Amino acid sequence: MGEDSFNIIWYALFAPLAGFLMQALLGKAIVARLGEKRGKSVMGWLAVLPVAVSFAIGAMITYALAQGGTTADVVLTLFNWIDLQSIRIPFEVRIDTLSMTMMLIVTGVGALIHLYATGYMAEDRDYTRFFTYMNLFIFCMLTLVLANNLAMLFIGWEGVGLCSYLLIGFWYKDIANAKAANKAFIVNRIGDVGLTLAMFLLITTIVSSSSWIGSKDNRLLSYDVLFPAILTVMRDQPVIVTLVGLLLFIGACGKSAQFPLYFWLPDAMAGPTPVSALIHAATMVTAGVFLVNRLHVVYEMSPVASAVVACVGAFTALFAALIAFGQTDIKKVLAYSTVSQLGFMFIGCGAGAYWSGIFHVTTHAFFKALLFLGAGAVIHCMMHNQDLRNYGNLRKYMPITFVTMMIAYLAIAGVPGFAGFFSKEAILGGALGNEHAAAHLGQASGWLGLFVAMLTAFYMTRMTALTFFGKERWKDLPVVEHHGHHDHEHERHETHEAHEDPHGFFMTDEEMAAKREPEPQHHELGPDHVPHEAPPSMVFPLIVLGVLSLAGGYVLEHVWHLKEWLYPQGLDVLRGHAVAGHPEGIPLMALSIGAATLGIIAGLIVYRKGLPEKEGWDLNKWSPFRRWAGNQFGYDQAVVSMGVDGGGQVGNALWKGFDAGVIDGIVNGLGWLAMRLSKVYSLIQTGLVRGYALLMLMGVVAILCYIVYAVSTGGAL
Amino acid sequence: MVPMFAYVALAAFMFSVGACGVVFRKNPIVVFMCIELMLNSVNLAFLTFSRYAPWALAGGEARLPAHMGGQMMVIFVMAVAAAEVAVGLGIIMAIFRLRHEIDIDEMNLLSG
Numbered sequence: 039m040g041e042d043s044f045n046i047i048w049y050a051l052f053a054p055l056a057g058f059l060m061q062a063l064l065g066k067a068i069v070a071r072l073g074e075k076r077g078k079s080v081m082g083w084l085a086v087l088p089v090a091v092s093f094a095i096g097a098m099i100t101y102a103l104a105q106g107g108t109t110a111d112v113v114l115t116l117f118n119w120i121d122l123q124s125i126r127i128p129f130e131v132r133i134d135t136l137s138m139t140m141m142l143i144v145t146g147v148g149a150l151i152h153l154y155a156t157g158y159m160a161e162d163r164d165y166t167r168f169f170t171y172m173n174l175f176i177f178c179m180l181t182l183v184l185a186n187n188l189a190m191l192f193i194g195w196e197g198v199g200l201c202s203y204l205l206i207g208f209w210y211k212d213i214a215n216a217k218a219a220n221k222a223f224i225v226n227r228i229g230d231v232g233l234t235l236a237m238f239l240l241i242t243t244i245v246s247s248s249s250w251i252g253s254k255d256n257r258l259l260s261y262d263v264l265f266p267a268i269l270t271v272m273r274d275q276p277v278i279v280t281l282v283g284l285l286l287f288i289g290a291c292g293k294s295a296q297f298p299l300y301f302w303l304p305d306a307m308a309g310p311t312p313v314s315a316l317i318h319a320a321t322m323v324t325a326g327v328f329l330v331n332r333l334h335v336v337y338e339m340s341p342v343a344s345a346v347v348a349c350v351g352a353f354t355a356l357f358a359a360l361i362a363f364g365q366t367d368i369k370k371v372l373a374y375s376t377v378s379q380l381g382f383m384f385i386g387c388g389a390g391a392y393w394s395g396i397f398h399v400t401t402h403a404f405f406k407a408l409l410f411l412g413a414g415a416v417i418h419c420m421m422h423n424q425d426l427r428n429y430g431n432l433r434k435y436m437p438i439t440f441v442t443m444m445i446a447y448l449a450i451a452g453v454p455g456f457a458g459f460f461s462k463e464a465i466l467g468g469a470l471g472n473e474h475a476a477a478h479l480g481q482a483s484g485w486l487g488l489f490v491a492m493l494t495a496f497y498m499t500r501m502t503a504l505t506f507f508g509k510e511r512w513k514d515l516p517v518v519e520h521h522g523h524h525d526h527e528h529e530r531h532e533t534h535e536a537h538e539d540p541h542g543f544f545m546t547d548e549e550m551a552a553k554r555e556p557e558p559q560h561h562e563l564g565p566d567h568v569p570h571e572a573p574p575s576m577v578f579p580l581i582v583l584g585v586l587s588l589a590g591g592y593v594l595e596h597v598w599h600l601k602e603w604l605y606p607q608g609l610d611v612l613r614g615h616a617v618a619g620h621p622e623g624i625p626l627m628a629l630s631i632g633a634a635t636l637g638i639i640a641g642l643i644v645y646r647k648g649l650p651e652k653e654g655w656d657l658n659k660w661s662p663f664r665r666w667a668g669n670q671f672g673y674d675q676a677v678v679s680m681g682v683d684g685g686g687q688v689g690n691a692l693w694k695g696f697d698a699g700v701i702d703g704i705v706n707g708l709g710w711l712a713m714r715l716s717k718v719y720s721l722i723q724t725g726l727v728r729g730y731a732l733l734m735l736m737g738v739v740a741i742l743c744y745i746v747y748a749v750s751t752g753g754a755l
Numbered sequence: 756m757v758p759m760f761a762y763v764a765l766a767a768f769m770f771s772v773g774a775c776g777v778v779f780r781k782n783p784i785v786v787f788m789c790i791e792l793m794l795n796s797v798n799l800a801f802l803t804f805s806r807y808a809p810w811a812l813a814g815g816e817a818r819l820p821a822h823m824g825g826q827m828m829v830i831f832v833m834a835v836a837a838a839e840v841a842v843g844l845g846i847i848m849a850i851f852r853l854r855h856e857i858d859i860d861e862m863n864l865l866s867g
Contacts, residue, residue: 725866728786728859732778 043102044112044133050095050141051131051180051357057088057173065166078165082156085169089152089176098152100138104721106604113186113262120189123239125258132186132261135603139329139396140183143403147320148176150579154411156310157420165300168208168310175201179321187259188237191332193291196462197231199226204311204442205317218305221678225302231294236285240264243278247271265335272339283336283343286329287350294326294380297354301674303377305588307369308507311414314369317412319376320403327380327395330387331604338390338474338609345475348388352483352490355381357671359493363500364660364668367424368413371501375450376406378494382465385487393604397594398465400458403447404590408583412443415572420512423563426504427649430511435569438577440506442736447502449587451495452594452634460591462491463630470623484621492633495614508648513565555677668725760856761804769796781859783847794836801825801832 059080071075120127131137152172159168178201182194200223207219241258244267246248257263272279290296295303306318317323330337330347337344358377365371373514379402386394419436433440449456454462469484531650571577594600644650652659666672769792776789805825851857 721865725863726860727862727865728778731774735774735778 041734043492044099044114045182046095047114047131047133048116049094050099050145051177051184053088053091053095053351054177054180057085058170058561060175061085061170061173065170070601073595074129076200077162078109079156082160083168084148085173086152086156088115088173088400089149089682090102092176093142093149094181096138096141096145099133100142103133103135103138111262113260119493123243124256125185126256127189127259129190130186130260130730131184133184134333136328136396137184137608139600139604140178140324141398143324143400144176144179144321145181147403147407147583148172148179148316149604150582151312151316151320151407151411154414154576154579155310157573157692158312158414159535162310164208168205171201171204171208172312172316173703175205175317175322179325185258185271186261188240188264189259191329192233193238194382195289195325196230198231198317199223199293202226202306202317202322203641206306208309208313212308215308218302218308220407222302222306222330226292226298229289229299232281232285232288232512236289238280239278239285240268242653243275243282244268244271253645261332266341268335276342280340280342281459283340284346286336287343287347290329290384292326293297293329293351294323294384295354295377296326296380296384297357298348300354300358300377302672302678304370304373304670307367307373311369311410311417314373315410317409319406321382323376324383324399324403327383327387327399329424330384331392331396334392334609335385337387337392339473341476343479344388344390345479345735346471348392348475348480348483351381351384352486353381354378355385355490356486358383359490359497360667362557363493366426366427366668368416368429368505369410369424370503371426371497372406372409375403375494378490378754379406379450382490382703383464384486385469385480385483386465389465389469389472390474390477390609391464391472392609393601394464394468396459397600398458398461400499400594401449401461401591404457404583405446405587408442408446408580408587409450411576411580412439412446413585415439415576417567418572418576421563426501427653427655428512428515428563430508430648431506432569436571438571438581441479441505442580443502445496445584445587449591451498452491452630452632453460453638455588455592455630457587457589457591457594459634460595460748463626464595465624466491467621488629488633491630491635495630495634495637496641499638500645502644503641504649508645510602511649512563512567515565524722574720594626658662759803761809762799766800769793769799777810780863783843783857783859787843787847787858791836791840795833796820798829801828826851 061084064168065081071077072080113130113131113132115128117129117132118126119129152169155168155172159165162168173715175198178197182191182198185191185194203219203223205214205538206222210219211214237259244258244264249270251268255263258267266564288299290298303318303323307314309318313505337347355378360369360383362374365374379398383395383398386392386398388488415436416429416432416439418430420429428522445456449458452459460514466487469480469487472480474480475483604751653660653664657665660668669675687729757814771792773791773796776792777786780786788800802825805823808825842858844850854861
């Protein structure tokens with residue numbers, strides 16, 4: 039396989055785009071032509087196909103890369119996108135081990151989730167719209183990971199943000215979903231500001247440096263030009279490098295849901311479950327980790343920025359793990375565990391063991407996608423009820439889901455042999471064994487990570503025990519479940535029947551929420567409900583992901599040698615003092631196994647009898663800390679009230695104080711002044727023509743006098 | 756030969772009388788007559804300078820365009836004055852029909 043044959047990468051990139059166009063332009067027509075059932079199944083397969091094709095091509099290229107042992111990175115250019123004298127940005131892709139690894143994750147897990155979604159979304163009205171967004175998402179994500187320059191990466195970066203917005207708000211009739219979509223979009227924009235600023239800073243710094251002048255290649259943002267430039271230009275500018283690293287990390291925080299900007303991710307669970315699995319667990323949220331790996335040169339040169347990355351990662355891991363204890367919604371538990379696991383990845387990246395971040399991205403994609411898809415199967419069979427307190431003993435009804443989810447649970451808990459164990463081990467080993475991050479913060483993050491690993495095992499035991507073991511709690515539910523606010527909504531709903539506003543054009547948010555039509559599949563969960571196993575299209579991805587979660591970690595580390603695969607030549611700056619894989623003198627293996635065991639045992643003790651009394655429906659019986667944690671420690675409320683209400687108040691103050699006072703005051707004042715002046719001047723306008731004539735005459739006489747005087751004294755006029 | 760100063764002084768005197776009449780008289784007919792007086796004084800000045808120009812006095816070959824310029828201008832002024840009187844009298848007639856009096860001090864519609 040020669041260099042030319044790498045050109046098939048374009049088919050892999052554009053296949054999902056073609057799928058997107060087909061779904062968008064022809065989807066409705068085909069479903070209408072073939073009938074509801076057949077049309078949907080045809081469109082479902084047509085949605086899976088492009089992603090599977092991309093995966094196949096990606097696998098072929100990866101195989102060629104592994105066979106050829108090419109250490110040189112292949113760059114393929116399609117056309118010049120922006121071509122100026124000072125900067126050129128081609129539309130180009132980069133084929134190297136990192137981009138191929140990410141591509142296989144995105145398309146592989148993506149294809150499985152597409153397949154799953156053909157079953158999960160089968161009853162949805164907007165079936166083709168869903169796959170339109172999903173295919174577009176895969177295209178954007180591929181653009182992001184395959185890009186050879188930061189500008190193209192940014193297209194993909196924004197594109198996945200857009201798709202995330204569209205898919206979170208997929209059931210847009212529910213105002214809460216629309217709000218969650220807005221929240222995700224806006225919070226991501228905050229991160230994007232950091233990414234763009236980092237790009238600008240890189241360009242200006244490189245262009246203005248003396249060693250750059252005279253260089254012929256003006257592809258400033260392309261990695262193969264950018265990285266050597268960073269290495270030569272910024273070596274003696276530690277402040278700039280740290281600033282670039284921090285700005286990039288702000289972008290990574292937005293996309294990868296790290297602490298200051300994490301709070302959009304749990305709300306993003308409003309989307310359909312396959313979306314949660316694909317975007318908000320397996321692929322999109324790993325973009326930040328990918329970015330740090332891609333630009334690892336910057337972080338290698340800046341121990342301070344690395345320390346910030348590690349600390350933010352460790353803090354987020356702890357914070358989100360604690361919050362997960364207070365959640366009763368199965369998807370929310372998984373969402374916070376995602377945030378926590380992303381924190382782990384940043385601990386590894388911050389400590390300089392960049393490959394371990396990607397390793398955990400990979401294994402996390404396996405087991406977290408599996409957990410979400412399993413949760414989706416549970417939700418699907420429990421009449422779309424997502425509350426853990428209604429579940430129990432589901433292992434009897436859904437054996438395959440149970441077995442696969444058990445594998446994922448053991449993997450995330452870090453039980454030896456499962457995928458998560460290896461990657462977590464790599465992260466903690468890298469963190470504890472390296473001195474790269476400033477002020478020993480890498481090691482501190484590593485120790486904190488070890489503690490969080492214990493918490494992870496604990497809260498995942500809680501979730502699994504409450505779902506699959508214990509009593510069948512939905513049988514205790516009242517015959518027709520009605521919560522207080524449901525009745526309330528119902529009343530409001532009926533009052534609006536008489537109202538002459540069938541489309542809700544003039545309704546408030548609350549009225550719109552009350553008005554929403556119940557989705558046809560939203561039956562209430564009652565005591566006579568019998569859960570059933572999910573359809574085959576949903577079970578098959580579960581099994582594949584189960585196998586991957588079981589064996590993925592071992593294969594990647596010990597068969598595929600992921601570390602040498604990702605960084606065949608080692609790191610650029612840290613090469614001198616090699617990055618240690620394992621700390622000296624610390625029995626890491628024993629410690630991490632101990633942490634996992636401790637967490638699982640603690641979970642078993644607390645939850646062996648099913649739902650404890652003090653975690654039941656009555657929130658007053660909860661311990662104050664758990665209530666506080668369940669409420670995100672008040673962080674979300676504080677930020678939202680500060681951002682939204684505070685922003686509103688600032689806006690109001692600016693409007694009423696500055697705009698209406700100062701700006702309007704100046705404008706109106708000028709008008710008033712002109713009016714008063716014209717009143718004064720108009721006194722001259724008597725309307726008597728003779729008066730005007732007299733004034734004119736006097737003027738003429740005055741001018742004549744001047745001329746005569748000037749001429750008589752001999753001066754010039 | 757009458758000196759040029761006499762003509763110019765006469766023209767200046769006529770102009771001043773006309774200007775004073777325009778400014779101080781209340782009857783529009785008289786104001787018109789005063790305007791005519793001013794125009795005629797200007798005509799007199801044109802003719803004077805035309806006649807007393809250095810090249811005219813030198814007795815040499817008369818250069819027609821320059822020589823006749825002042826006199827041509829007089830013809831123009833008289834034509835314009837005639838037209839102006841026609842229009843002006845028309846306006847005065849119209850005002851009279853409307854208001855039945857033509858005191859100039861009452862005509863202050865332009866007042867600001």
